[in-house]
Amino acid sequence: MKGLTFSSVSFLLLFTLFSQSLAVKHNDFKTCSQSGFCRRGRALAERANTTPRWQSPYSLDPSSISVSSSQASFTAGIKSSLYPDIKFGLDVRVQEDGVVRVRMDEIDGLRKRYDEAAGWALIAEPLVNQDITWTVGKKDVRATYGPKKDIEVVVEFQPLRVVLKRGGKEQVVVNGRGLLHMEHFRTKSEAKEIKEGEEAQEPMQVNSLAWFEGDSEDGYWEESFGSHKDSKPKGPESLSVDIEFPNHGHVYGIPQHATSLSLPTTTGDDPFYSDPFRLYNADVFEYLASSPMSLYGSIPLMHAHSADSTVGVFHVVASETWIDISHPTTKSTNTHWISESGILDLFLLPGPTPEAVFKQYATLTGTAPLPAHWALAYHQCRWNYVSSDDVRTVAKRFDEEDMPVDVFWLDIEYAEEHKYFIWDKKTFPDPIEMTNDVAAVGRKMVAIIDPHLKRTSNYPVYEQAKELDVLVKKSDNNEYEGWCWTGSSSWVDFFNPASWSWWASLFKMQEGKTWSWTQSTEDIYVWNDMNEPAIFNGPEITMPKDNVHYGGWEHRDVHNINGMLFPNVTSQGLIARSDPPKRPFVLTRSFYAGSQRFGAMWTGDNMGTWEHMAVGIKMVLANSIAGMSFAGSDVGGFFGNPESEMLVRWYQWGIFSPFFRAHAHIDTKRREPYLLDEPYKSMLRDILRLRYSMLPVWYTAFRETSATGLPVLRPQYVMFPQDTNGFAIDDQFYVGGSGLLVKPVTSPGAKDASVYLAENQVYYDYFSHKAYRGSSKGKSVTVPAELHQVPVLIRGGSVIPTRERPRRSSPLMKNDPFTLRVALGSASSARGELYLDDGVTFSHEKGDVVFREFTAGKAGKGIRISSTDLAAAHPGDVALSTYDKQNDFVKSIEKVKVEKIVVLGLGVKPSSVKIEGGEQLEFEFVEGVAADGKKEGVASVLTIKNPGVLITKDWEIVVA
Structure with a gap:
């Protein structure tokens, strides 16, 4: 396939097959039962539920406790009775704002576990509270703090258990159900088998693993899904941990999912919620309007709420993660987090109010910067405005109908053979003049730039990336090739620092380089799509997990972070292109904790149905409380042809979305608001004008968000x-x-x-x-x-x-x-x-x-x-x-x-x-x-x- 150039016929055939395959969503994306590490995690929970006197094999070695000289933190060794020779290390500290950070990693293992997720999500290493005093007792280590001295963190020795209390009342309990398990690195020769028919021994008996890990190796070294094989060269390395909220009956967050704001139980009888919530960034066409399926972004942040208090947990893990939720009572919640790789890096946010939790999370991952004012106005988009004249005609029609609009968008067809940064001169012969015509009345344009690069020698962006050696590699260290809109494609590895300044430089208007974005102006901004990454012929429409990124990390380790690096570097490029700098605007589809720092997001390829309109509200609220306030759903739905009544109602919801854009699929009828018959057209005119009249309200709300972390939509x-x-x-x-x-x-x-x-x-x-x-x-x-x-x-x-x-x-x-x-x-x-x-x-x-x-x-x-x-x-x-x-x-x-x-x-x-x-x-x-x-x-x-x-x-x- 190397160097393959698709004809228009073959490309359309590829797209047709891709669209058809995604119509059957549950066949294209894994369930927990089809994922080895998730099966293992759920089986562990089932054994815990059915085994009398279940007890976690992990315990803290009191003799290893080392309290820092300032008393602000402590470290200790952790033992597992399953594997006495395997060492684990625990690090617990209280930050200046009262947040408790709990880290656990394998020590001196065969390999290093991925431990860099926090480096991407956090704005800085959190400051440690220097007023904390840890008291080491016979059974635990504890500290009491807070203005009222009513917050207490207790780390119990055997079994290992971490408890956050307020006023003596348990707020968060880690490993209370004994589901903590960090699968250590091993070789195949170390595998321990239990013979068929051999009875599992009683819990905690040395030299028996069956009661805890199961009686067989399940997807340890390789597994397949459809025609794709995951080689798993490092073997099993999953991380399981249970987190309880004994006095909180509602939990929110962990976007992105199309579901209710208050997250439902996943361990009950509801057939729609028989799987855990999944965090694994994926390109899902026409996603279901009520499902725990993973979508485009992942933020491993959960709020737990009761009338007494609000608390939060932020689990900084970048790999695929499944989260089971159950409600033992109406006033309590249990959760079980199962991740494919990484270390335990858990932040316990003590609240006790929603405002306090927002501030604590913002202190960790930052707030959304104040966007450009025009970005809060109305955006008009479809796949695709097909030519310069098409753009001019649409702009003219808005003026003729007295309808306000600030931004016109261009999807993938503006680029020659989908080679981003290069205009198709057949349809867009005068991009600068077109943009200037739009900008004459203060309007902007947004053009899409996706992360896949067409693998052809006549595309300078690809050639430069190859020369710089900043492309993602296969497990054999050769350049990875997949299929996307460009046909045969490669992907920039934005984990590689060598890619950053180079990518940012592409947005500068450089004389003498006719291939670059010389034919753009500072009135063109950027839409980063397909950055999960979406790969048409990849497993689950994304990148193979055994691909390799900078530093030798496998894609499985960094998958959910991948989507945030692209808009990060793009926004830096937009800032750097202007003197003096102007605020960037970047829309991203894929995101992770901290992505709020780099731009806006939308809820992806929704459908033009009443159900999708309704769930869009819930999704935007869920993203808002997880830091992504600059959020919205495609008005009218990406797919389908909504009737006039639905379109009016969708615009009524759209004007109260922080990000307000109408967008539609290439196969839909044109549905710009001026095309509707009366009285609907006049209704849409009034709706748009209402948004514009309220722009002072929106801008003021965004200022508060940028200062405090409180969401725009509450x-x-x-x-x-x-x-x-x-x-x-x-x-x-x-x-x-x-x-x-x-x-x-x-x-x-x-x-x-x-x-x-x-x-x-x-x-x-x-x-x-x-x-x-x-x-x-x-x-x-x-x-x-x-x-x-x-x-x-x-x-x-x-x-x-x-x-x-x-x-x-x-x-x-x-x-x-x-x-x-x-x-x-x-x-x-x-x-x-x-x-x-x-x-x-x-x-x-x-x-x-x-x-x-x-x-x-x-x-x-x-x-x-x-x-x-x-x-x-x-x-x-x-x-x-x-x-x-x-x-x-x-x-x-x-x-x-x-x-x-x-x-x-x-x-x-x-x-x-x-x-x-x-x-x-x-x-x-x-x-x-x-x-x-x-x-x-x-x-x-x-x-x-x-x-x-x-x-x-x-x-x-x-x-x-």
């Missing part, structure tokens, strides 16, 4: 962690801290929607101002949801800043005035924030920002509405060490005004409205309609037009 349990009624709710959410509560409609024919309110607070319909009252015990209210209506409520006590002028793209809104919606809460008060910067460069990092706080509160018999400088008041919150109230960005928008203030829920008509120390203002007041016991009321509305105040200045308005 599930019910995050907002109300003590309300048990909301723990499993995953079909509604809050947008940042704005006070917007959204309930997308995901079923046909709906006329209304049920929205759950968790508190005794007033909520206002965003459009009609109808008022709904919640309850301290939780209450569901019915809100209108005709097809033209989006169920959006404003939580009482919030101030919502918007920009209401329709524009063709978001950069054209820079000098537009603001509208403030002041939704008075039960205490007749409200608060909101607005964050602005230039939205393009990194000047915000040196303090060129506007960061305002809006408040409303009682003042005598009226209320006082004010605006103050939040950056000056809290510089540490925004990391503005050089903040100046008269910074360059403030000067650039110093004339931007507040054109309208709308106050909801005022008790009586005001006698006057005036600026503090200034003139009277004109206002309108519409009396509210009180609830009559049968119907909810309608709030009073005070509208102050043209108050004459500036968005960058302090001011006060008194409503008397």
